Amino acid sequence: MYPSDFYSDHKYCETCCDYVSYLQSMEHSYCVQCGDAVRLFSKEDWEVFNATLKQRRPKGGRPKKKEQIAPEEGTDKESA
Numbered sequence: 001m002y003p004s005d006f007y008s009d010h011k012y013c014e015t016c017c018d019y020v021s022y023l024q025s026m027e028h029s030y031c032v033q034c035g036d037a038v039r040l041f042s043k044e045d046w047e048v049f050n051a052t053l054k055q056r057r058p059k060g061g062r063p064k065k066k067e068q069i070a071p072e073e074g075t076d077k078e079s080a
C-alpha cells in the first residue's frame with residue numbers, strides 16, 4: 001500500500017487534534033466528527049514539510065535553454 005494514501009483520505013482537524021476523515025466542499029474540507037474546517041497537515045507536519053522543501057535546494061539553478069540557431073542550408077557550398 002502507498003503510505004501517502006493516508007493523507008489523501010485524511011486531513012488534520014485542530015479541534016479533534018487528529019487526522020480525521022473529512023468532507024470535501026467547494027472551497028474547504030470539513031471534519032466529519034466535529035464539522036470544523038480541516039487542514040492538510042498539522043502544524044508540526046507542516047513545519048516538517050516546509051523544512052524538507054527548504055533542504056531540497058536546486059543546485060546551480062535552472063538550466064537555461066540556449067536558442068539554437070540552425071545553420072542555413074544550401075548556402076554553404078563545398079568547394080571542390
Ligand SMILES: [Zn+2]
Nearest residue numbers: 013016031034
Ligand atoms: Zn474535528
